[in-house]
Amino acid sequence: MNEVVETLRIIEQNYKLFRQQQFTFVRALEHTREEAHDLIRPVSSIVQVQCYKDHHCFNSTDRRILNMFISICNDLRSLCQKLETVHPGDSVTNALLEKCKVLLNDSNDLTAIRATYPHGVVNYLSLDEARNRYGGVVSLIPIVIDTLKEWITYTKRHLLHTVSRGPAISKKETPISQPPPSVHFAARTSISNKHTVQLQEKDFQKYLYENQRPKQKAPWRPPGKH
Known part of the structure; x- marks a missing residue:
């Protein structure tokens, strides 16, 4: 579990750097969409970003920020695979993990998802950008990170806590x-x-x-007076 927490912490640090460059990310998507003559449809999947980077990106800055987005998504996908081996889980943790796996699927449609408070990524976009182009793709990573945090919190409080109490209870109840x-x-x-x-x-x-x-010895007595 400690390894999982540390891995997620590193991913969060990378995401903070990426979030600070959201304007650069949006501009990179604008440039590559223009090169691809694909300005009408929204950016709706990870594979679409990958396609822009591989076939329509001719700027090193654009390539770097698009690579950063794809790399964070890959790291989150790998972490989800690791979580499956940490603990068998229950219906709650399995549902959280399944949600992350669906969101991180390369071809999953992201147009309907939106990151809400405390995340302000959607607020940094214009109304048209948020509604019709980039609202889903900028919301993907923060939503997945929040869901993984929820998985870790629930697992620590319920599943691992229950397992750790088992031996103690057995030891206490064992008669001497x-x-x-x-x-x-x-x-x-x-x-x-x-x-x-x-x-x-x-x-x-x-x-x-x-x-x-x-x-x-008996006391001496005169003779004749016995």
Whole structure:
């Protein structure tokens, strides 16, 4: 899980750099759409951006920013694949992951999606750009990142927390084995026997002491007065 969090953090850092260059990204799409004579339809998929870059991009700045967009999408797609191996999940996490995979599909139609508050990417576009051309493509990455954050938060709070509590509960509920009563009885018997032997030895020493003392002589009496 720590590896997943770190990977997403790096992707977020790359996206922040990309977001700061949103104007450059939009201009690159404008230039390549003009070269492709494709100014009517909106930019509606990742594969469309890829096609513009590969076949209609003749400016190094445009190529760099389009590559940056595609690279972040690829990184997010790889992270989704990694999440499937981190934890089997439940219906909630599986639904979140499936949402990300659908959004990141190369041919998925992005025209209807919009990133909302706190993201301001759509607000940086003109009304026509947001509604008819670029509103979906600039919303893709922030929506996916938010969904992956939700996946991580839910997994930490519910699934991993439940798993971590399992061994602790089992350990707490496991009764501590008590030594068999015979052990205690034998110990008490041994102590009692030892005490008895000590008492017997003490009595014997007392007996020897009393019988070995020199006998006192009877007081002298004059003869004939017994």
